[in-house]
Amino acid sequence: xxxxxxxxxxxxxxxxxxxxxxxxxxxxxxxxxxxxxxxxxxxxxxxxxxxxxxxxxxxxxxxxxxxxxxxxxxxxxxxxxxxxxxxxxxxxxxxxxxxxxxxxxxxxxxxxxxxxxxxxxxxxxxxxxxxxxxxxxxxxxxxxxxxxxxxxxxxxxxxxxxxxxxxxxxxxxxxxxxxxxxxxxxxxxxxxxxxxxxxxxxxxxxxxxxxxxxxxxxxxxxxxxxxxxxxxxxxxxxxxxxxxxxxxxxxxxxxxxxxxxxxxxxxxxxxxxxxxxxxxxxxxxxxxxxxxxxxxxxxxxxxxxxxxxxxxxxxxxxxxxxxxxxxxxxxxxxxxxxxxxxxxxxxxxxxxxxxxxxxxxxxxxxxxxxxxxxxxxxxxxxxxxx
Numbered sequence: 001x002x003x004x005x006x007x008x009x010x011x012x013x014x015x016x017x018x019x020x021x022x023x024x025x026x027x028x029x030x031x032x033x034x035x036x037x038x039x040x041x042x043x044x045x046x047x048x049x050x051x052x053x054x055x056x057x058x059x060x061x062x063x064x065x066x067x068x069x070x071x072x073x074x075x076x077x078x079x080x081x082x083x084x085x086x087x088x089x090x091x092x093x094x095x096x097x098x099x100x101x102x103x104x105x106x107x108x109x110x111x112x113x114x115x116x117x118x119x120x121x122x123x124x125x126x127x128x129x130x131x132x133x134x135x136x137x138x139x140x141x142x143x144x145x146x147x148x149x150x151x152x153x154x155x156x157x158x159x160x161x162x163x164x165x166x167x168x169x170x171x172x173x174x175x176x177x178x179x180x181x182x183x184x185x186x187x188x189x190x191x192x193x194x195x196x197x198x199x200x201x202x203x204x205x206x207x208x209x210x211x212x213x214x215x216x217x218x219x220x221x222x223x224x225x226x227x228x229x230x231x232x233x234x235x236x237x238x239x240x241x242x243x244x245x246x247x248x249x250x251x252x253x254x255x256x257x258x259x260x261x262x263x264x265x266x267x268x269x270x271x272x273x274x275x276x277x278x279x280x281x282x283x284x285x286x287x288x289x290x291x292x293x294x295x296x297x298x299x300x301x302x303x304x305x306x307x308x309x310x311x312x313x314x315x316x317x318x319x320x321x322x323x324x325x326x327x328x329x330x331x332x333x334x335x336x337x338x339x340x341x342x343x344x345x346x347x348x349x350x351x352x353x354x355x356x357x358x359x360x361x362x363x364x365x366x367x368x369x370x371x372x373x374x375x376x377x378x379x380x381x382x383x384x385x386x
Contacts, residue, residue: 046358046359046362046372047376048356049357050357050376051306051308051347051354051355053307054304055301056302058298058300059296059297061296063222065220066289068213070214071214073207074099074210074211074212076179080106082101082102084197085100085195086101093187093190098182099183099190103180110173111174111177117169125159128155135149135152185212187214188213188214194207194208194209195209215282216281217280217281219278219279220278222275223268224276228299231299232260232274232276241260250294256280257280258278258281264276302339302346305346306351308347310340311360321350322335325358328372330358330369335350336350358371360377
């Protein structure tokens with residue numbers, strides 16, 4: 001046989017074998033499944049959402065720290081033995097509630113001594129004034145020298161000054177006595193007791209007896225980027241205070257709703273942020289001083305605007321776009337947004353009310369592709385639902 005003819009025959013046999021192997025693999029994988037028709041193979045599975053019209057509140061989020069509006073370390077202002085403790089740790093106390101007493105016997109003795117000193121000076125003054133009146137008569141009759149009268153006038157003035165000093169000593173002793181009854185200067189929750197009854201306490205003790213912290217109302221301090229300064233200034237200038245909602249650290253549970261109170265008087269040059277404070281009612285004690293929370297500040301509302309799920313918006317090289325359904329095919333449509341958060345986007349142009357756009361599955365799409373809808377997702381927005 002001719003060698004050329006033999007080589008050609010081998011090539012034909014090889015091609016036949018390859019075709020046979022390919023056909024076997026095709027049958028092994030799935031056989032002639034009707035779902036793998038050319039039309040089925042080209043369809044991309046997607047989830048879609050509809051363009052809707054609604055009111056959209058604008059909000060910005062930040063991490064804040066709960067801060068008491070009034071926290072007081074209660075210390076003794078006199079030295080003495082702590083005689084009685086009249087509060088329980090963690091107890092809610094009211095302003096002017098008596099919470100402790102210090103042994104007051106030494107101060108009471110000093111007070112009684114000052115009162116007695118005043119009484120003695122008053123008696124001496126009375127006698128001195130009688131003598132002064134008599135000396136004036138005698139001087140007029142020239143029975144005694146004028147010098148004697150002058151000396152008596154000085155004595156009376158001295159006794160009057162002594163009485164004023166006694167009154168001051170009495171006032172000082174009464175103030176010291178009032179310090180032996182320790183009352184709460186604010187309404188709040190008592191912390192851990194640092195001194196037990198029977199101990200000697202002094203005004204110089206650093207830790208004090210206990211800390212009382214106001215819980216209701218309470219504040220949250222947080223920071224926002226300086227780019228939001230004009231919006232925040234506008235919120236503080238409006239008649240109705242801006243709403244602030246406090247969530248737990250994960251942002252899932254609402255703890256309290258309050259109002260924006262104030263803005264710091266300067267921007268932090270290190271971070272480029274501005275400090276803010278919001279006030280909250282806290283009767284249930286869901287906010288705790290020192291707690292980290294997530295806060296949402298509501299900066300305004302867009303009324304009656306077209307909205308679409310943020311997941312539908314894609315970032316192109318030069319613009320934003322969405323995949324809009326046209327029958328069973330999709331087109332890439334450029335869009336302009338006026339607002340967007342993690343859930344919802346406000347469409348300024350590019351879409352119309354009722355348009356259907358792809359919200360899941362865009363990574364497998366290109367313009368003109370055929371799609372098969374597997375689900376419809378509504379526009380979900382926590383902001384829009386509040």
